[in-house]
Amino acid sequence: MSRLAAGIWVRAYMTRLGLENIPAYVLQKGDATAGAVWVKVARLDGNADLWERQYDLAADARRWVCTMTDAESAIDARIARETGRDRDLWVIELESREGRSLLDDPSLA
Template sequence: MTPRLTADFWVRAYLARLRLADIPAYVIARGDATAGAVIVKCARLDGTALALHRSFDLASGRRAWVVLADGPEPQVDALLARQRARDPDLWLIEIEQREGRTLLDEPGLAD
């Protein structure tokens, strides 16, 4: 079994990858450094946003990024506020990328 990275380490590595791709990113909420879940919100700069979270694909048994919300940014923000209220250990990262590119499908981030 491959050891899992701490949430803090993963977030720092993700932010570095985004910086290298010239994608602005912000940590909106810091969660538990060791085991906090991570949600990535992508603001498309057109009034819409996409929120992704890590989950397990039951068919393959592998971890995968899945859509939590997709639509008008105020509705996505409201959902994220409710998620954060329920889980104070949750990390929220916001990126700004017109095409919705998150890099989460790239090696090292996808799984």
């Protein structure tokens, strides 16, 4: 299966979030072709979730996984460490009290 370029995926995801009235911002612009994408969901109460796309060997597919739920400051620190090492990484932040990210939609895999 061919992969969609990261920059195209990010633009489509941002459009989709806008259609659902979920505020979102690109915090770190990564490699347009092959950069990984992380999504931070700020819950507006000081806490946040961090989502990453991972490969699922059993399903032979990539899927979104919430890899961290913590204080927003702890997630920001992890993002800062990773972007310091990986300049190709895209980071998107969205704001949703309910934690809605739309990443459970199979069309976003």
